[in-house]
Amino acid sequence: MKTEQYIDDLIRREKQTAPNPFLSTRVMAEIEKPQRPEIKRIPVWQAFAVAAGIAAVAFLGISAGNSYIDNSSSETVININDSQIENLEYYNFDNYE
Amino acid sequence: MSDEQLIYKINSSDPSAFKMLMEKYQLQVFRTVMGFVHSKEDAEDITQDIFVKVYQSLASFKGESEFSTWLYRITVNMSINFVNRNRKNRLLQSLEDIFTKPGNEKTPLEQLEESERDRRIQKAIDSLTERQRMAFILSKYEELSQKTIASVMNTSEGAVEQLLQRAKNNLQRKLS
Numbered sequence A: 001m002k003t004e005q006y007i008d009d010l011i012r013r014e015k016q017t018a019p020n021p022f023l024s025t026r027v028m029a030e031i032e033k034p035q036r037p038e039i040k041r042i043p044v045w046q047a048f049a050v051a052a053g054i055a056a057v058a059f060l061g062i063s064a065g066n067s068y069i070d071n072s073s074s075e076t077v078i079n080i081n082d083s084q085i086e087n088l089e090y091y092n093f094d095n096y097e
Numbered sequence B: 001m002s003d004e005q006l007i008y009k010i011n012s013s014d015p016s017a018f019k020m021l022m023e024k025y026q027l028q029v030f031r032t033v034m035g036f037v038h039s040k041e042d043a044e045d046i047t048q049d050i051f052v053k054v055y056q057s058l059a060s061f062k063g064e065s066e067f068s069t070w071l072y073r074i075t076v077n078m079s080i081n082f083v084n085r086n087r088k089n090r091l092l093q094s095l096e097d098i099f100t101k102p103g104n105e106k107t108p109l110e111q112l113e114e115s116e117r118d119r120r121i122q123k124a125i126d127s128l129t130e131r132q133r134m135a136f137i138l139s140k141y142e143e144l145s146q147k148t149i150a151s152v153m154n155t156s157e158g159a160v161e162q163l164l165q166r167a168k169n170n171l172q173r174k175l176s
Helices: A003-016 A023-032 A044-067 B003-011 B015-037 B040-060 B067-085 B087-100 B108-126 B130-140 B146-152 B157-175
Strands: none
Touching: A003 B015, A003 B108, A003 B157, A023 B015, A023 B040, B003 B015, B003 B040, B003 B067, B015 B040, B015 B067, B015 B130, B040 B067, B067 B087, B067 B130, B067 B146, B108 B130, B108 B157, B130 B146, B130 B157, B146 B157
16 A cells, blocks of 8 residues: 555544534533633732732831830839728728718 | 524524534534544544634634634644644553554454554654644645635645645655
8 A cells, every 4th residue: 555545544534533422512511611710810019019018017026026125124123012002091980980 | 504693693692503503513623633633532622622712702703704714723723732732642642542442353463553554644744844734634634625725824825735745745755
């Protein structure tokens, strides 16, 4: 057989291949399937802005934390006489009857 | 019902008209895709994708060319895209085909020889340039006239004739 005949033979056999009889049903099912909402692509500048915002907040938080100076001294003692907080004499029945 | 009437109905939200249009053209589309991919399963998947794409783009079809010409353009472009994307997988597919072909009256040795010959021919067709392959497949698988092929490929009849001649010579050279 000549090359051209071999080629024609292959083409004839491939042309005889029939598609699945339910191909059109498959396509219709695909078309009628509810379309998934398209995922919106976020612009690059927006992503950068959000990332920069988060970084700025983190930086400010760390800076504020670092700038805190503890002024309390362990040598200072506050002496509070509890009895002076509320004058119990006030409730003394004898004096205020 | 003519293509124009069917398209009008589809654009007026009548899905059954699209089924009619698809049944009218699915064999032509499938055959053309087979010419590019040489595999029934892949051809079915691509045919499905083509018709989904056609359905989605039908509103943009202006009717400046015939519907079949427009459909062939989509078919050819999507088939070429698929082949370019899956170049590596196709070698495995062709090897698989050799061992999974349904048996017939031929002896196993004859079947193996035929599979090997088919693979060589398919490889030779696939190695043609894109435009030579397009012209060759539309001419041999679809038996389209040179005029129709020219309008699908947006070129002149003379150019199609040249492409076909070159494709034929290249195949002869590669398979001799």
